[in-house]
Amino acid sequence: MSGSNGRPGLEGASIVCFANDWGADPTSKTHIMRLLAKTNRVLWVNSLGMRRPTASGRDLRRIGAKLRESFDGCREVEPNLFVANPLVLPLPGVGLVDELNARVLAAWLRRLCRRHGLERPLLWCFPPHVGRFVGRLNERMTIYHCVDEYSAFSGVPRDALKRMERDLIRRADIVLASSERLCAERRPLNRHTYFVPHGVDVTHFARALDPATAIPDDLRGLRRPVVGFFGQLADWVDLELVRALARARPEWSFALVGRATTDLEPLRGLPNVHLLGPKPYSVLPNYCRGFDVGIIPFRTNELTVRANPLKLREYLAAGLPVVATPLPEVARYDGLVYVADGPDAYLTQIEAALRESSSEAARRRIDAMQKEGWDARVEQISAIVTQHLETRTSRPSMVTA
Numbered sequence: 001m002s003g004s005n006g007r008p009g010l011e012g013a014s015i016v017c018f019a020n021d022w023g024a025d026p027t028s029k030t031h032i033m034r035l036l037a038k039t040n041r042v043l044w045v046n047s048l049g050m051r052r053p054t055a056s057g058r059d060l061r062r063i064g065a066k067l068r069e070s071f072d073g074c075r076e077v078e079p080n081l082f083v084a085n086p087l088v089l090p091l092p093g094v095g096l097v098d099e100l101n102a103r104v105l106a107a108w109l110r111r112l113c114r115r116h117g118l119e120r121p122l123l124w125c126f127p128p129h130v131g132r133f134v135g136r137l138n139e140r141m142t143i144y145h146c147v148d149e150y151s152a153f154s155g156v157p158r159d160a161l162k163r164m165e166r167d168l169i170r171r172a173d174i175v176l177a178s179s180e181r182l183c184a185e186r187r188p189l190n191r192h193t194y195f196v197p198h199g200v201d202v203t204h205f206a207r208a209l210d211p212a213t214a215i216p217d218d219l220r221g222l223r224r225p226v227v228g229f230f231g232q233l234a235d236w237v238d239l240e241l242v243r244a245l246a247r248a249r250p251e252w253s254f255a256l257v258g259r260a261t262t263d264l265e266p267l268r269g270l271p272n273v274h275l276l277g278p279k280p281y282s283v284l285p286n287y288c289r290g291f292d293v294g295i296i297p298f299r300t301n302e303l304t305v306r307a308n309p310l311k312l313r314e315y316l317a318a319g320l321p322v323v324a325t326p327l328p329e330v331a332r333y334d335g336l337v338y339v340a341d342g343p344d345a346y347l348t349q350i351e352a353a354l355r356e357s358s359s360e361a362a363r364r365r366i367d368a369m370q371k372e373g374w375d376a377r378v379e380q381i382s383a384i385v386t387q388h389l390e391t392r393t394s395r396p397s398m399v400t401a
Contacts, residue, residue: 182306
C-alpha cells in the first residue's frame with residue numbers, strides 16, 4: 001500500500017521505536033524508520049542494552065558514552081525523526097530493576113511524546129526485552145519486529161531474554177519476522193505473525209558499477225583477486241575458515257572490512273589477509289568496486305540459521321558474485337549465490353564465482369535486487385499495519401508455553 005507519491009501507505013501516525021543506538025551503520029531498523037518518517041512522526045529510543053556490562057574497557061567506554069548522551073535528552077536528527085537517549089540501570093532480566101527502569105523511562109517518554117506531538121503512538125519494538133513498556137505509553141498498537149534470535153547472542157541473559165520475548169510476542173498486536181524460521185517459531189504464540197525479509201538500498205550499492213566510483217586506497221594496491229567481506233567481525237564469522245582459505249590460496253588477497261568484536265588471533269601472521277577496520281556506510285560501494293567476490297563465511301549455529309544477512313542483498317546490489325555458507329535465507333537466492341560448506345567447497349565456489357565476473361552478470365544481479373528495495377519492504381509493512389489499524393484487530397489470544 002502506498003500513496004500516489006510512492007511513499008509508504010502508513011501516514012500521519014506517531015511511532016515510538018525501541019531499537020539500537022542511532023548513528024551506527026544503518027541496519028534494517030534505520031532504513032525502515034527513515035522511510036516511515038517521511039509520512040509519520042518517529043521517536044527513536046536508543047538501546048537499553050541486552051547484556052549486563054563487565055569491567056572490560058569496551059563496556060566501561062560504552063557506559064561513559066551512554067552517560068554523556070543522556071545529557072542530550074532528545075534531538076531531531078532528521079525531519080520528523082527524534083532520537084531519545086535514555087539512561088537505565090543495565091541489568092536486563094532482573095525483575096525489580098526491569099520494572100524500575102520501565103516506570104521511570106515510560107514517564108520520561110510520555111513527556112517527550114507530549115512535547116513533540118506524538119499522540120497515541122504505535123509502539124514498535126525491535127529488541128525483545130522491552131515488553132514492560134506495553135500499555136504504558138497510551139499506544140494504539142504494539143508491533144514486535146524480530147530480526148534476530150537475540151537469546152543466541154554471546155553474553156546475554158539467555159533464559160531471561162527468551163522469557164521476555166515470549167511475553168512480548170503474546171502481547172503484541174502484530175509480529176514481523178525477518179526470516180522464515182523466525183516467523184514459523186513465533187507464529188504459534190501470535191497468529192498475527194508475518195514474514196517480512198530485509199530490503200536493500202539498490203541505488204546506493206549499484207554505484208559499485210560506476211567507473212566514477214573510486215576504489216579506496218587501502219584496496220587499490222592489493223594483489224588480485226580480492227576476496228572481500230564487510231560487516232561486524234563477530235563470533236558468528238568463521239575466522240578459521242578464512243584462515244584456511246588464505247593459506248590455501250596465498251596468491252589471493254582477503255580484505256575484511258568492519259569492526260572486530262571477537263578475537264582475531266586466527267588471522268594473525270597471514271600476509272594476504274588485510275584487516276581494514278570499520279568504514280562508513282557511504283563508502284561501502286567503493287569497497288565493493290574493489291572486491292572481486294563477496295563472501296559470507298558464517299558459522300552454522302542457532303543464531304545464523306535464523307539470520308537474514310543484510311550483506312547478501314548489498315553484495316548482489318553491488319553486482320558482486322557471492323559465496324556464502326548454506327544458511328536457510330541464503331538458499332532462497334539459489335541461482336544468484338554460490339553456496340559452500342567448508343574450505344574445499346569455498347575454494348571451488350570462489351573460483352567459479354571469479355569466472356562469472358562479467359559486467360552482464362553484475363547487471364543481472366543488480367536487476368534481481370530491484371524488487372527487494374527498502375521502499376517495497378516498507379510498503380509491505382505499511383499495508384500490514386494499516387490493515388490492522390483499520391480493522392481494529394483485538395489483541396491475540398494468550399497461548400501457554
